[in-house]
Amino acid sequence: MPAQQLPPDAPAKAAAIRYARTLTRDAGEHAASLSAWDQHYEQLSAGRYEGCLEEFHIGPVQIFREQSNQAVLQGGRPRANTISVALTLATQVAGWYCGHEIGEGRVFALSSDREFDLVAGAGMALVGVCVDTAELARRAAILHGRELPLNLPGPSLISRSTMHRDALALLVDSAMSLVRDRPATLADGALRNRLAESLTDAVLESIAPDCIESGLLPGAAARRQIVATAREYMRSHADEPISVPDLCVATGASRRALQYAFENVVQLSPVTYLRVMRLNRVRSELQARHGDTVGDVAARWGFWHPSRFAAEYRELFGELPSVTRMRFASMPPEPMRRH
Numbered sequence: 001m002p003a004q005q006l007p008p009d010a011p012a013k014a015a016a017i018r019y020a021r022t023l024t025r026d027a028g029e030h031a032a033s034l035s036a037w038d039q040h041y042e043q044l045s046a047g048r049y050e051g052c053l054e055e056f057h058i059g060p061v062q063i064f065r066e067q068s069n070q071a072v073l074q075g076g077r078p079r080a081n082t083i084s085v086a087l088t089l090a091t092q093v094a095g096w097y098c099g100h101e102i103g104e105g106r107v108f109a110l111s112s113d114r115e116f117d118l119v120a121g122a123g124m125a126l127v128g129v130c131v132d133t134a135e136l137a138r139r140a141a142i143l144h145g146r147e148l149p150l151n152l153p154g155p156s157l158i159s160r161s162t163m164h165r166d167a168l169a170l171l172v173d174s175a176m177s178l179v180r181d182r183p184a185t186l187a188d189g190a191l192r193n194r195l196a197e198s199l200t201d202a203v204l205e206s207i208a209p210d211c212i213e214s215g216l217l218p219g220a221a222a223r224r225q226i227v228a229t230a231r232e233y234m235r236s237h238a239d240e241p242i243s244v245p246d247l248c249v250a251t252g253a254s255r256r257a258l259q260y261a262f263e264n265v266v267q268l269s270p271v272t273y274l275r276v277m278r279l280n281r282v283r284s285e286l287q288a289r290h291g292d293t294v295g296d297v298a299a300r301w302g303f304w305h306p307s308r309f310a311a312e313y314r315e316l317f318g319e320l321p322s323v324t325r326m327r328f329a330s331m332p333p334e335p336m337r338r339h
Helices: 027-033 133-144 162-181 183-187 189-206 218-236 244-251 255-265 270-288 294-300 306-317 321-329
Strands: 017-024 038-043 051-058 061-068 072-077 082-088 095-097 100-102 107-111 116-120 125-132 156-158
Touching: 017 027, 017 162, 027 038, 027 051, 027 061, 027 072, 027 270, 038 270, 051 162, 051 189, 061 162, 061 189, 082 133, 082 162, 082 189, 107 162, 125 133, 125 162, 125 189, 133 189, 162 183, 162 189, 183 189, 218 244, 218 255, 218 270, 244 255, 244 270, 255 270, 270 294, 270 306, 270 321, 294 306, 294 321, 306 321
Parallel strands: none
Antiparallel strands: 017 051, 038 072, 051 061, 061 125, 072 116, 082 107, 082 125, 095 100, 095 116, 107 156
């Protein structure tokens, strides 16, 4: 007897849920805390890092809220086979998303088939909704009776009214509050499905073709390309002495254009960013490579003067490298809490 086919508007089973809240003390730890995303963070501003990430999976939908007290350069890809919509909340300084300047109340979209880069200013809060593309297609067929294009033209800003932005923020906040404070309510499978569908519909509404803003202006696109090329050169030559003329040759930009691009996008000079990048690499290795001495790790990333290195490390991260080594060597991974 053939298997019974369910209509497209009838989910096969109630959406499963999973919730976690993580307090982080390191940008790399924060990046790894968002499950199934392939991303990396670099701390840009000086001081001890404090972050918070809340994450809620409900069937094919993942929502999250994150915030930290330091400026962070983020990069990577979202969960595979998804489209995400994110919204900036509290912020006192501007950030950058794939070359677009963003402030408070900005909506932007991410597709898992492209890498993203985001500069989140100190204190910036972000909320996001990440949905499987198959579920988006299913809901689009139900709501519109036809297939909708789900391929974003690139990293996109979304032009929506203040009412839409407020409704999106309220929906995410309500869903997070429900699983955090009243998880027993979600024992009702029908309610879970309705919540997942509401979140999916919010993403569909956000990425409608007439809501996607046009691409980068030529100047912004050029600045983003200069910074991306320079960062790639820095990463591949991190164990060598790198000068500003080296970066000018690598990027094809003048010294002035290089300086302006970095200050505009990363809010740091190229030389300062190079030092910050190397310090972040040292920090990552101190957490992971316990067999090497602090001096060995520092030298591998171009820091040959122990006292100067320790002072620069402490200035950026608010602690000595030896403290980082001891703290992460004794810190067990925090398990995900489930409801």
